[in-house]
Amino acid sequence: MCETCGCGDSDLVPVEVHEAILSENERGARHNREHFNEARVLAVNLMGSPGSGKTAVLEATARALAGKRRLSAMSGDLATDNDANRLEAAGIPSRSITTGSACHLDAKLVHEGLHDLPWRETDLLFIENVGNLVCPAVYDLGQAVNVVALSVTEGEDKPLKYPVMFRTADLVLLTKVDLLPHLPQIDVAAIEDGLARTMPDPAVIHVSAITGEGIDRWVGWLEEKRVVARSEVAARV
Secondary structure (H helix, E strand, O other): OOOOOOOOOOOOOOOOOOOOOOHHHHHHHHHHHHHHHHHHEEEEEEOOOOOOOOHHHHHHHHHOOOOOOOOEEEEEOOOOOOOHHHHHHHOOOEEEOOOOOOOOOOOHHHHHHHOOOHHHOOEEEEOOOEEEHHHHHHHHOOOOEEEEEEEHOOOOOOHOOOOOHHHOOEEEEEEEEHHHHHOOOOOOOHHHHHHHHOOOOOOOOEOOOOOOOOHHHHHHHHHHHHHHHHHHHHHHO
């Protein structure tokens, strides 16, 4: 009998685990990171719930950076290429990664996606992860930064309910702020308090893909991270 969980399975055999479960993904992430560093491309892992506004933010980013920076993207989804098509229409060379039933992207899926995308010719690669506030936070993809889109419509408690996601975030984009005049019950201060409790170094930008509010700050943040990443790579060469 299994004495640990009490399941009663008499066929359980103890196994020594010599390698971490995620070790294969970690190797793949290191390989991806080497690619990104070599090409001087800033890879951004964009995470968030379904409907949090990830694709809309990227569309607004494309408008703000048109003619200034070269962008590329891969978009993870369970069954459709809708988001990748939207990004293509916005002028961002994109590839869809359909995962079937997997609730997140992993380093291998990202690496395979790179083969069909002219990402080396760009400055910024956005990896739009599968809509989920749990699993994506655990998987390193080789990205330089983690960004979480959190919509004001999701409620004040999300940072405290899903702390792992926000602990790994370098930045939170509080999206759909144009809706706040119509949502008097939403307490933005409570959302920011939850983020302050969960993020090691709280950083939040209020954005609206509709009005453009905060997009300049977001673009400025990306530029800062791009410059820092390129400097760090140059120092290692």
